[in-house]
Amino acid sequence: MSxxxxxxxxxxxxHRDARIFFGASLTAWTGLWMHRIAVMWLAWELTRSSLWVxxxxxxxxxxxxxxSPVAGAVADRMDRVRLAMIGQVAIATQAxxxxxxxxxxxxxxxxxxxxxxxxxxxASFVQPARQALMPGLVPRADLPAAVACNSLTFNxxxxxxPGIAGPLIAVWGVVPAILLNVLAYAVATATMPxxxxxxxxxxxxxxxxxxxxxxxxGLRYVSRHPGIGPLFLFxxxxxxxxxxxxxxxxxxxxxxxxxxxxxxxxLTAAIGVGALIGGLWVANRGRLAGTTRVAVLAIFAQASxxxxxxxxxxxxxxxxxxxLFGAASAMHGISVQTLAQSAxxxxxRGRTLSLWGLITRACPALGALVLGTAGEIFGxxxxxxxxxxxxxxxxxxxxxxxxxxxxxxxGPGSQDPARAA
Numbered sequence: 001m002s003x004x005x006x007x008x009x010x011x012x013x014x015h016r017d018a019r020i021f022f023g024a025s026l027t028a029w030t031g032l033w034m035h036r037i038a039v040m041w042l043a044w045e046l047t048r049s050s051l052w053v054x055x056x057x058x059x060x061x062x063x064x065x066x067x068s069p070v071a072g073a074v075a076d077r078m079d080r081v082r083l084a085m086i087g088q089v090a091i092a093t094q095a096x097x098x099x100x101x102x103x104x105x106x107x108x109x110x111x112x113x114x115x116x117x118x119x120x121x122x123a124s125f126v127q128p129a130r131q132a133l134m135p136g137l138v139p140r141a142d143l144p145a146a147v148a149c150n151s152l153t154f155n156x157x158x159x160x161x162p163g164i165a166g167p168l169i170a171v172w173g174v175v176p177a178i179l180l181n182v183l184a185y186a187v188a189t190a191t192m193p194x195x196x197x198x199x200x201x202x203x204x205x206x207x208x209x210x211x212x213x214x215x216x217x218g219l220r221y222v223s224r225h226p227g228i229g230p231l232f233l234f235x236x237x238x239x240x241x242x243x244x245x246x247x248x249x250x251x252x253x254x255x256x257x258x259x260x261x262x263x264x265x266x267l268t269a270a271i272g273v274g275a276l277i278g279g280l281w282v283a284n285r286g287r288l289a290g291t292t293r294v295a296v297l298a299i300f301a302q303a304s305x306x307x308x309x310x311x312x313x314x315x316x317x318x319x320x321x322x323x324l325f326g327a328a329s330a331m332h333g334i335s336v337q338t339l340a341q342s343a344x345x346x347x348x349r350g351r352t353l354s355l356w357g358l359i360t361r362a363c364p365a366l367g368a369l370v371l372g373t374a375g376e377i378f379g380x381x382x383x384x385x386x387x388x389x390x391x392x393x394x395x396x397x398x399x400x401x402x403x404x405x406x407x408x409x410x411g412p413g414s415q416d417p418a419r420a421a
Contacts, residue, residue: 009152009283012145017137017195024188025130025153026160028088031184033161035095036060037268038174038181039116040250041261042102046109050251050380054372057247059113061365063120064358068128072354073214075128076347079203084133085192087126092185094119099178124361128354134341135349136201144291144338148283151275151334158272158326166265200346218351227343227408228352231295234398235336236359238299241391242306243329244367245384246271251372252380257315270319271326278327282334288342292406295335299395302328303388310384333360339409 012018043056075083098115101107131150138146165177223229245252249267253259259266282294305325309318337356344352367387374383 009145009149009280011142012138012149015138015142017197018146018149020191020194021130021133021137022149022153024191025150026157027184028188029154029157030161030164031095031181031188033158033268033272034165034168034177034184035181037162037165037265038169038177039098039112040248041169041264042107042174043109043112044250044254046107046112050248050255050372050375052109052372053248053250054244054368054370054375055113056109056116057244057368057372058365059116060120060123061247061361061368063117064124064361064365067121067124068354068358068361069215069219069351070211071125071357072128072218072351073211074125075132075350075354076214076218077211080129080133080350081192081195081197081202083129084126085189087122087129088185088189088192090122091119091126092182092189094122095178095181095185099175099182102173102178103175120361124354124357127357127361128350131337131341131353131357132350133195133197133201135346136197136199137195143341144288145283147338147341148279148334151330151337152279152283154275156272156276158275159269160272162265162268162272166262166269169261169265215351218348218355221345221348222352222355225343225408227292227405228340230398230401231292231336231339231405231409232355232359234296234299234394235332235356236363237394238302238332238391239359239363240367240370241387241394242299242302242325242367243364244369244371244387245306245309245325246329247364247368248372248375251375252310255375255380256310256313257318259315263315267319267322270323271329274323274326274328275330277323278330279334282331282338288338288410290406290410291335291339292402292409295332295339296395296398296402298328298332298335299391299398301325302332303391303395307385307388310381343409 013022039056039060040053043053046052094115098107098112101111134146134150135143164180168177222232249264253264253267257263285291285294302325305321305328309321309325312318312321340352340356341349371380371383371387
């Protein structure tokens with residue numbers, strides 16, 4: 001029996017540069033998930049407050065609001081390999097500082113927040129640089145599978161990272177887990193010079209205007225695109241309402257289920273396993289047609305399983321619900337990114353993907369902050385159920401526009417600038 005992935009994924013991974021790229025991504029993201037689990041648990045140990053755990057998630061993810069649009073413009077006008085390397089070195093440095101401060105006893109919640117902001121800024125530049133490289137690593141026909149493989153890699157890491165971090169934290173504390181993130185990003189950065197992407201995709205266009213003007217041009221392009229604009233609005237609203245749960249798991253783990261660090265690792269790993277299964281299903285569809293429908297309907301499933309997660313008081317059922325909403329979340333996210341990659345003009349791809357990065361980072365951060373604050377007042381269950389009901393309302397709106405969006409995102413000529421006017 002062949003060890004190669006089936007179908008579309010096999011085609012994506014048949015390319016040398018894609019294997020190097022996704023291997024580095026798996027390494028870095030495994031370290032990232034170890035870091036996230038460790039930092040969330042560190043914040044919980046320092047404060048015992050869901051509000052402060054939410055603030056840590058917010059400080060990591062929210063810089064995307066300010067920096068992602070600018071980062072997209074930068075990624076569209078410079079060497080994307082070099083930009084990704086600089087950002088990854090900055091992330092490793094930030095993690096090293098957290099580890100050293102924690103080991104020395106000098107860490108405080110305020111210092112942790114400042115350093116998470118620094119890491120969030122660096123990540124805002126890495127994300128569009130790396131994602132804009134993908135069309136240069138595989139032929140266009142294999143791009144949907146490569147996008148899906150990118151998300152699958154992230155979710156395999158979401159399974160591996162917590163699985164490694166949980167026992168480490170339980171026995172030796174958070175410092176070893178954070179140091180492994182430093183090592184992971186160092187290794188991933190060292191592999192970047194091995195890539196040989198298409199030169200037209202490695203380097204963005206020559207500057208056409210000021211950085212601010214090009215940033216604003218990207219915002220206008222996405223907002224006016226009849227497919228990408230409403231799709232991103234839908235994804236952003238539902239990310240605020242549903243994704244915050246995944247960013248502040250510690251208070252759910254302890255307050256609803258009476259579990260500790262091992263329970264947190266198990267829940268996070270279950271989300272990763274579910275996301276891997278859901279992502280494999282999307283990846284092996286092997287076609288663009290119907291992807292808009294998957295992106296929209298997956299939110300109904302994600303909302304339903306999120307409600308089940310907080311409604312049950314039994315931890316084993318919560319683990320199953322977490323796996324299911326992880327699957328639905330991956331199906332939605334992979335579908336949206338595939339549509340954006342396919343529909344965006346080449347010269348606007350970095351800026352378009354930077355806004356997708358803003359949605360995936362800033363919107364969950366805002367949701368985490370709101371849920372964490374409300375959780376201090378009303379407990380974790382009822383604010384989450386209210387958010388679920390609101391997300392279902394947004395999903396109903398999306399169903400009404402789904403066919404119009406699909407015509408602009410999936411149809412022939414979806415990259416034609418005239419169709420985005």
